[in-house]
Amino acid sequence: MIIIAGTLSVNEDDRDAVLAAAKDCMAGTRAEEGNHEYVMSADPNVGSLIRLFEIWEAEENLAAHRVADHMKAFGRATKGMFTGRDIKIYGISGVTDL
Numbered sequence: 001m002i003i004i005a006g007t008l009s010v011n012e013d014d015r016d017a018v019l020a021a022a023k024d025c026m027a028g029t030r031a032e033e034g035n036h037e038y039v040m041s042a043d044p045n046v047g048s049l050i051r052l053f054e055i056w057e058a059e060e061n062l063a064a065h066r067v068a069d070h071m072k073a074f075g076r077a078t079k080g081m082f083t084g085r086d087i088k089i090y091g092i093s094g095v096t097d098l
Helices: 011-030 059-066 068-079
Strands: 002-010 035-040 049-056 082-091
Touching: 002 011, 002 059, 011 035, 011 049, 011 068, 049 059
Parallel strands: none
Antiparallel strands: 002 049, 002 082, 035 049
């Protein structure tokens, strides 16, 4: 299982447009094989940050996601809006309820 988590930096003026484009991206991603969770959300304390959190079953699912049509559409819709990113990929060996 793979977890991806981090932040995407945007100009504050572009944040709402990025989040609007993210709705279709999230819907498409959540329908993908091997996806357990996918969310982009505004950081309530920092207007220029969008938080990203994903859970994938396997690397091959993530590889297919990267070239999916809804990801390409998201990239076109948000071109030039991101000013940075800090995203990490975590490989995990198991999950236990808290």
